[in-house]
Amino acid sequence: MTTTLITGANKGLGYETARRLIEAGHTVWMAARDEQRGRTAADELGGSFVQLDVTDDQSVADAAETIANAGGLDVLINNAGIHGALGDPIQLTAADALDVYNTNVASVVRMTHAFVPVLRDSSIPTIVNVSSGMGSFTFVLDPERVESSLIMPLYQSSKSAVTMLTVQYAKALPDMRVNAADPGYTKTDFNEGHGHFTVQEGTDAIVELATREGSGPTGTIIDRTGVVPF
Incomplete structure (x- = not known):
């Protein structure tokens, strides 16, 4: 049976x-920073809760030890993220940037560092990073795309970084499948219920990558229709 860990799993896409x-038969570790919300979510779905704050090195290390001792891991899904401060981009501060990059980008590094040793014991080691078309240069420069209508420098640049990290880790870890998923403009509380896609549609690419059983391409970013241009 495939064992999967999802960060930010207490709501939304996670x-x-x-x-x-x-439902597909995975044993799922549902990670969340808030213990009460995380346990409630796991109980509702029949998952296993693990407390994990992706911005804290020790929390990530403790979660890796817990999961390794419980039997290991096959699939890591780095889903947790924030959009950070909104409003006039000129008013953004370095502190705002560090907050977004710590949660969205440095967390991928933390999680990869901590969990690759655990994943190495799997026969189907897989990493799925939840990125976004908002970080695609092609999409944000295309006036026909919704991504081009928004100006969110910190969030958008952080997702560009997530995609590049995905490509670089894929090259560094040829024994694993490392890919990124673009959920698209999905209706969640992340965007106050706006979006073109349902939450199920938004998870199509994530689920696709998580269920490839260690096969298929590595170093790509896909959405629910195929490969996303960078």
Whole structure:
């Protein structure tokens, strides 16, 4: 049975991904920073809760030890993220940038550093990073795309960084499948219920990458229709 860890799994895309993968037969660790919300979500779906703050080195290390001792891991889904400060981009501060990059970018490094040793014991080691078309240069420069209509420098640049990290880790870890997923403009509380896609549609690419059983390409970013241009 495939064992999967999802960060930020107590709501939104993380919660729906957990629901779908549990339904598909995965054993799912649902990670959340807030213990009460995380346990409630895991109990609702039949997942296993692990407390994990992606911005804290010790929290990540403790979670890796817990999961390794419980039998190991096959699939890591780095889903947790924030959009950070909104409003006039000129008013953004370095502190705002560090906050977004710590949660969205440095967390991928933390999680990869801590969990690759655990994943090495799997026969189908897989990493799925939840990125975004908002970080695609092609999409944000295309006036026909919704991504081009928004100006969110910190969030958008952080997702460009996530995609590049995905490519670089894929090159560094040829024994693993390392890919990124673009959920698209999905209706969640992350964007106050706006979006073109349902939360199930938004998780299509994540679930696709998480269920390839260690096969397929590595170093790509896909959405629910195929490969996303960078």
